Amino acid sequence: MDDAVIPVTDWGFTRSDVVYDVVHVHRGAFFRLADHLDRFERAMARRRLVPAENRAAIEDVLHRCVALSGLSDAYVAMACLRGRPRVAGSRRPEDCENHLIAYAIPWIDVIPKDVQARGAHLWISGTPRVPDASVDPTVKNYQWSDLTSGLLEAHDHGYDTAILCDHDGFVTEGPGFNVFIIKDGRVLTPDRGSLEGITRRTVLDICADRGIEAAIAPIPRAMLDDADEVFTTTTAGGVMPAARVGNRILGNDRPGPITMQLHDAYWQAHDDDRYRTPVRPLAVQP
Amino acid sequence: MDDAVIPVTDWGFTRSDVVYDVVHVHRGAFFRLADHLDRFERAMARRRLVPAENRAAIEDVLHRCVALSGLSDAYVAMACLRGRPRVAGSRRPEDCENHLIAYAIPWIDVIPKDVQARGAHLWISGTPRVPDASVDPTVKNYQWSDLTSGLLEAHDHGYDTAILCDHDGFVTEGPGFNVFIIKDGRVLTPDRGSLEGITRRTVLDICADRGIEAAIAPIPRAMLDDADEVFTTTTAGGVMPAARVGNRILGNDRPGPITMQLHDAYWQAHDDDRYRTPVRPLAVQP
Numbered sequence: 305m306d307d308a309v310i311p312v313t314d315w316g317f318t319r320s321d322v323v324y325d326v327v328h329v330h331r332g333a334f335f336r337l338a339d340h341l342d343r344f345e346r347a348m349a350r351r352r353l354v355p356a357e358n359r360a361a362i363e364d365v366l367h368r369c370v371a372l373s374g375l376s377d378a379y380v381a382m383a384c385l386r387g388r389p390r391v392a393g394s395r396r397p398e399d400c401e402n403h404l405i406a407y408a409i410p411w412i413d414v415i416p417k418d419v420q421a422r423g424a425h426l427w428i429s430g431t432p433r434v435p436d437a438s439v440d441p442t443v444k445n446y447q448w449s450d451l452t453s454g455l456l457e458a459h460d461h462g463y464d465t466a467i468l469c470d471h472d473g474f475v476t477e478g479p480g481f482n483v484f485i486i487k488d489g490r491v492l493t494p495d496r497g498s499l500e501g502i503t504r505r506t507v508l509d510i511c512a513d514r515g516i517e518a519a520i521a522p523i524p525r526a527m528l529d530d531a532d533e534v535f536t537t538t539t540a541g542g543v544m545p546a547a548r549v550g551n552r553i554l555g556n557d558r559p560g561p562i563t564m565q566l567h568d569a570y571w572q573a574h575d576d577d578r579y580r581t582p583v584r585p586l587a588v589q590p
Numbered sequence: 591m592d593d594a595v596i597p598v599t600d601w602g603f604t605r606s607d608v609v610y611d612v613v614h615v616h617r618g619a620f621f622r623l624a625d626h627l628d629r630f631e632r633a634m635a636r637r638r639l640v641p642a643e644n645r646a647a648i649e650d651v652l653h654r655c656v657a658l659s660g661l662s663d664a665y666v667a668m669a670c671l672r673g674r675p676r677v678a679g680s681r682r683p684e685d686c687e688n689h690l691i692a693y694a695i696p697w698i699d700v701i702p703k704d705v706q707a708r709g710a711h712l713w714i715s716g717t718p719r720v721p722d723a724s725v726d727p728t729v730k731n732y733q734w735s736d737l738t739s740g741l742l743e744a745h746d747h748g749y750d751t752a753i754l755c756d757h758d759g760f761v762t763e764g765p766g767f768n769v770f771i772i773k774d775g776r777v778l779t780p781d782r783g784s785l786e787g788i789t790r791r792t793v794l795d796i797c798a799d800r801g802i803e804a805a806i807a808p809i810p811r812a813m814l815d816d817a818d819e820v821f822t823t824t825t826a827g828g829v830m831p832a833a834r835v836g837n838r839i840l841g842n843d844r845p846g847p848i849t850m851q852l853h854d855a856y857w858q859a860h861d862d863d864r865y866r867t868p869v870r871p872l873a874v875q876p
Contacts, residue, residue: 309595310603312669312691317596319734320606352742383598393698395766397738398745405598412679431724435757438720439735447733448605449725452683456638459684471721471757480681 308407315400316385320447323347324383326539327366327502328411332376333580335539337363339502344382347443352397353384355404362404364590369408371586377411379540414480414541419464423547423559424536426478427463428528429454433476433497441477442500451479465536467528467549470497475523481538483523485531486562491518492527503537503570506579510569516562528552533560535567543567594693601686602671606733609633610669612825613652613788614697618662619866623649625788626825630668633729638683639670641690648690650876655694657872663697665826700766700827705750709833709845710822712764713749714814715740719762719783727763728786737765751822753814753835756783761809767824769809771817772848777804778813789823789856792865796855802848814838819846821853829853 316322325344327334334340341359348354357365362382370378382404389399415424431453439447454466467478476497477483482504484493491511493504511518528534534546534554543566545559554560559567573579602608611630613620620626627645634640643651648668656664668690675685701710717739725733740752753764762783763769768790770779777797779790797804814820820832820840829852831845840846845853859865 305599306597308598310598311592312594312596312667312693313591313695317603317608318610318732319738320732321734321738324604351738381598393702395698395700395751396745397742407598409599412681414681416679432721434720434724435718437757438718439733445735446604446606447725447735448607449731449733452605452607452637455681456683459682465681471723 305407305409308405310385310405311388314385314388315397316383316387319386320445321351321386321397322383322446323351323353324381324444324446327380328539329370329375329378329380329408329583330574333582334366334380335574336502336506336579337366337581339505343444343500343502348384350440350443353386353402355384355402357404362406365404365406366408367584368586368589369406370583371589373408375408375410378408379410379412380406380408382406412540414538415464415536415544420541420544423545423554423557424465425463425548426534426536426546426550427454427458427461427466428525428550429457429466429468431457431468432471433468435471436496441497444499448479455479463548468497469525473525475525475528478536481536481541481544484535484537485523485527486533486560487527487531489517489562491516491562491566492521492523494523495520496522501537501539503539503542506570506573507537507543507566510566510573514569533563535559535563543570591693591695594691596671596691597674600671600674601683602669602673605672606731607637607672607683608669608732609637609639610667610730610732613666614825615656615661615664615666615694615869616860619860619868620652620666621860622788622792622865623652623867625791629730629786629788634670636726636729639672639688641670641688643690648692651690651692652694653870654872654875655692656869657875659694661694661696664694665696665698666692666694668692698826700824701750701822701830706827706830709831709840709843710751711749711834712820712822712832712836713740713744713747713752714811714836715743715752715754717743717754718757719754721757722782727783730785734765741765754783755811759811761811761814764822767822767827767830770821770823771809771813772819772846773813773817775803775848777802777848777852778807778809780809781806782808787823787825789825789828792856792859793823793829793852796852796859800855819849821846821849829856
């Protein structure tokens with residue numbers, strides 16, 4: 305990984321003009337790889353980023369990264385960067401040579417496992433989430449300043465991580481994860497300011513399968529105070545329970561029962577052949 | 591420059607957790623170097639970034655970059671990146687090893703000189719500038735998504751570059767520059783959504799010296815339609831006249847007279863010893 309570098313003058317860095325995605329490998333198989341590639345392709349198209357590789361070639365690169373790493377559980381990142389202008393001195397994005405980067409590294413939990421076990425303590429950030437009209441949150445991006453501000457506030461107050469609300473006081477997401485609340489058996493996740501997470505979608509799929517009422521809906525901040533359970537979701541962590549939100553202790557100060565049911569179902573879904581793409585051994589790779 | 595790289599896993603890239611500054615060298619001397627370093631230090635402090643080098647050491651690095659490059663006119667960049675966690679797997683900014691990067695490259699004009707000569711055509715972007723409460727625009731950062739969106743829109747419509755307004759319809763800045771309007775001899779620049787530009791400050795200083803009325807003030811979008819002259823300012827370009835804004839042609843479709851007076855005064859200020867810091871020859875460097 306020490307050899308995986310980008311130029312300091314790449315606009316992917318100097319303008320954060322880059323989209324990315326992260327898929328994970330669990331016990332030797334990608335989880336919902338096609339969904340991640342769909343989202344990555346949509347994000348590139350929205351930012352008019354066109355790498356040299358087509359979708360099949362990108363998929364080959366990801367298989368190869370994982371196979372070369374020898375990892376059976378991995379965090380697999382892909383990004384498309386604006387690159388640098390073909391014409392020296394140009395300030396036009398249209399003049400740049402876009403390029404793909406990808407790598408596989410050992411599995412990382414966004415929230416450490418011991419914190420997940422006791423339930424995360426979530427700070428409600430005073431920094432408002434960047435509005436969707438300014439930066440589309442469904443285009444997965446590295447522009448984390450508001451999320452990092454929330455994280456620093458959370459740590460200042462002894463919390464694990466943060467939830468951000470938007471300027472109108474609606475719940476959005478946190479640094480690297482979607483947010484869910486459960487109230488009276490109903491599972492809700494925000495309709496704004498949020499990535500369309502693949503783990504989020506898996507949770508909604510599980511709810512549909514099991515007849516648990518669930519919806520993507522506006523969530524005013526006050527609903528956090530009133531929730532029976534709160535959890536967060538991300539590729540790098542799955543379903544991650546919370547035990548405290550702001551100054552409120554949820555239930556018994558531990559992960560809630562519906563959350564744990566969804567958590568277990570999420571990991572069971574990893575055995576579902578609809579979602580699994582076994583990593584191709586190097587020998588059969590192009 | 592091809593050897594100047596950062597790891598793909600540096601949070602300066604993957605979270606755009608980085609602040610930067612750019613100072614220019616004109617005829618062998620830095621222009622307002624102390625002011626750039628002041629601003630860079632403030633930006634680092636706001637984001638709690640602490641590189642290994644203190645201010646004097648950073649200044650030495652910049653002198654050394656320029657002297658080694660042999661350039662007498664240069665674009666000199668410095669950035670402080672969050673870096674990577676000292677503890678593998680940590681997601682805490684507090685655990686990262688912050689680090690400085692710096693480089694000197696040939697002078698770049700943000701708006702090409704021929705476009706400056708005829709007066710730039712500025713598109714008024716439909717993408718609202720990220721609000722100050724979410725991302726502090728006075729902390730110089732690489733999170734350009736909204737600015738890049740404006741730039742792409744501008745190019746789609748055959749314009750050179752763009753001005754962004756905020757959610758409330760007030761003028762802010764453009765991709766890499768501050769905005770000024772002149773109305774009835776009065777020079778105005780936005781009080782929000784904008785970097786505290788050093789070139790902007792120099793223009794305000796020149797106005798004060800010459801008895802030209804000038805102010806930092808709220809500028810509703812409608813004032814763009816009503817302005818006598820419009821210009822933009824940046825370190826990498828100086829005072830850059832506009833000839834068209836949106837569907838409006840200013841004056842005679844060419845740079846305005848007060849703009850050109852400020853333009854000339856700006857370059858004359860480069861002879862002022864208060865602003866000049868001659869680049870130290872390598873022989874006298876530490």
